[in-house]
Amino acid sequence: MNIFNSKSELKAFLIQQKEEGKTIGFVPTMGALHKGHLSLIKRAKKQNDITVVSIFVNPTQFDNKEDLEKYPQPLDNDIKLLKKVACDVLFTPSVNEIYADDIIAQKFDFDGLENQMEGRYRKGHFDGVGTIVKSLFEIVEPTVAYFGKKDFQQLQIIKKLAKKYHIPVKVKGRPIFREDDGLAMSSRNVRLTKEHREAAPFIYKTLKKAKKKFGTKNVNELEQWVEKQFKKQDLLELEYFTIADEETLQTPKVIESNKKYRAFIAVFAGDIRLIDNIGL
Known part of the structure; x- marks a missing residue:
């Protein structure tokens, strides 16, 4: 090399x-x-x-x-x-x-x-x-x-x-590479405490559940649902969860069948900031 x-x-x-x-x-x-x-x-x-x-x-x-x-x-x-x-x-x-x-x-x-x-x-x-x-x-x-x-x-x-x-x-x-428990691989993961590392897979689990609910709830309802899930989590603090058009990255008012959407999330595990996303 x-x-x-x-x-x-x-x-x-x-x-x-x-x-x-x-x-x-x-x-x-x-x-x-x-x-x-x-x-x-x-x-x-x-x-x-x-x-x-x-x-x-x-x-x-x-x-x-x-x-x-x-x-x-x-x-x-x-x-x-x-x-x-x-x-x-x-x-x-x-x-x-x-x-x-x-x-x-x-x-x-x-x-x-x-x-x-x-x-x-x-x-x-x-x-x-x-x-x-x-x-x-x-x-x-x-x-x-x-x-x-x-x-x-x-x-x-x-x-x-x-x-x-x-x-x-x-x-x-x-594609995103993930640990066996679903946490998105990141250089910052090595800085997580043992407790935060154990809690962090909740991020991807929530994204997967949000994907299943996409289409059955509107965007605002889904965002509120995710916020509620993180309020039950003492070790993780939600910074944002949003659904966006993959091309414009803007949150849609109405879901259109000919467009691709993705859910994006940012979460603090202590002072370590973790991001992830999933195609919908």
């Missing part, structure tokens, strides 16, 4: 690969890799000649400074995992390498996608996401980029980013 810390050295290496006609699959991550990340890498390897993984904890997408400081960064272990799945290239830039002396997010207009759900509760988050992903796309110039559907809103925003900025990359979403 080739490991690069420098943008210029990585670009020079990848230009050479492209001159040989090779396709490049790209998996951007913030490290603390789990099976979900590894599934993206395996898919990239199947569909491309060269697979590039980036590990970069991006400061401009954190609205909570403490969350940034505590974000797990087990780089040595990540490198071992990447070698096991035969990753070709790892890019691990420093903050200075990406931002130089100006750690500020670019401002983006994603046609309103950024104002829903996560954007409503985490001000500036998607400006930070757009800034780093656009920068990484410009450095790597991938053929295909792979993202997990756990961050479904982020996936839709990155598709919009590629379209609006005419970035010639195909953005693919891949």
Whole structure:
């Protein structure tokens, strides 16, 4: 596995690969890799000649400074995992390498996608996401980029980013990887206390029940039902539950049969914020 810390050295290496006609699959991550990340890498390897993984904890997408400081960064272990799945290239830039002396997010207009759900509760988050992903796309110039559907809103925003900025990359979403008890895999899960980890599968159980009720209750009734379920849970605090159109991410007034909908949820387990979603 080739490991690069420098943008210029990585670009020079990848230009050479492209001159040989090779396709490049790209998996951007913030490290603390789990099976979900590894599934993206395996898919990239199947569909491309060269697979590039980036590990970069991006400061401009954190609205909570403490969350940034505590974000797990087990780089040595990540490198071992990447070698096991035969990753070709790892890019691990420093903050200075990406931002130089100006750690500020670019401002983006994603046609309103950024104002829903996560954007409503985490001000500036998607400006930070757009800034780093656009920068990484410009450095790597991938053929295909792979993202997990756990961050479904982020996936839709990155598709919009590629379209609006005419970035010639195909953005693919891949299924959510879950623990045996249903909890969506996340780098933050390692920070859960034993009690919160035992309580956390309730999130997915509730989503599955909400999916069964979808169509028998209207959107407001379903949202109220979910709120009631979490009021019975001492260890989990619901931040939001919403149903949204998969394309616009807006909550529908009326359910239309020709559209796809998804339920989105954010929950605090202590001070750890967990998100999940399910297709309806």
